[in-house]
Amino acid sequence: EFQTLNAFTQDTFGGNPAVIVFLQDTLPDDVLKKINDNFNQPIVVYVSPPKPGSTAYGLRWFSPWNEVNICGHGTHITTLEFHSKSxxxxxxxxxxxxxxxxxxxxxxxxxxxxxxxxEDVFFRALGKSRAGASVIRYAGFGGPGFKNYLLVEVDVGEELATWQPKVQHFAELAPRTQILVVTSASRKEGIACETRIFAPVLGVPEDHVCGSAHCLNGPYWARKAEAQRAADGLASGNYANGRPQHAKVVSRRGGDLWVRYFADIQRIQLDGNVKVVSTGTLDL
Structure with a gap:
């Protein structure tokens, strides 16, 4: 059986599409890849039954090009406990x-x-002159588990939702950077940040909504919120202890996530909606 769903949205035409396939038996990788080709979706999630002595289901994610180690929106469409490569x-x-x-x-x-x-790559992608002011407020490479990520905060005045970058230029950041997370503070009440995610070197010009990007984005904005409160002479806002922040992805399809960061155990929780689009049975 399978379901096609949109993660982090209530909109039939919003969020990030994914397919979840419930396997009764293990299938060879070449068959999984052929199923992927048939669906032609950003991610296909394969859920396999627990192994003897375990209550955790098996979980694997396949993009149209290869298997990936972690996929936030591909996990978000399920409601189980899993063992995965991550x-x-x-x-x-x-x-x-x-x-x-x-x-x-x-x-x-x-x-x-x-x-x-x-900065040079951003200027080329945005068609701006180096003579202009830099749009970058922070750039940081992903640490353990996220080595191929780059997080860049740009000035709030950039209005990320209106960007029409020449995405191919972001591929110039490879091989070190394969997933570019561009974020800014939001001017909208109740929203902590706005974000777009690009991965042209992986064959994804822009990711509609990326859950794993918020493994970096959530802690980053939580720390900024705490630092601002300290600078203002205020007590902790508990942003590093599970207080939720609303993160909005402003791609064409868009999506909304509520991120909780727990600094003591170095985990995050992502809350969001899921919209079921279709269901069916695979005849293999």
């Missing part, structure tokens, strides 16, 4: 959403020279 993951229902728990990531600030290279 360890034990959980997805469960909360009152009106689905909640997934993922490892929290860290970023390592780019050096001055690395930042200049990143």
């Amino acid at each position: 360890g034990r993951l959980t997805a469960r229902r909360v009152p009106d959403k689905i909640r997934i728990e993922l490892p929290a990531g860290t970023t390592v600030p780019a050096s001055a020279e690395e930042t200049r290279v990143i």
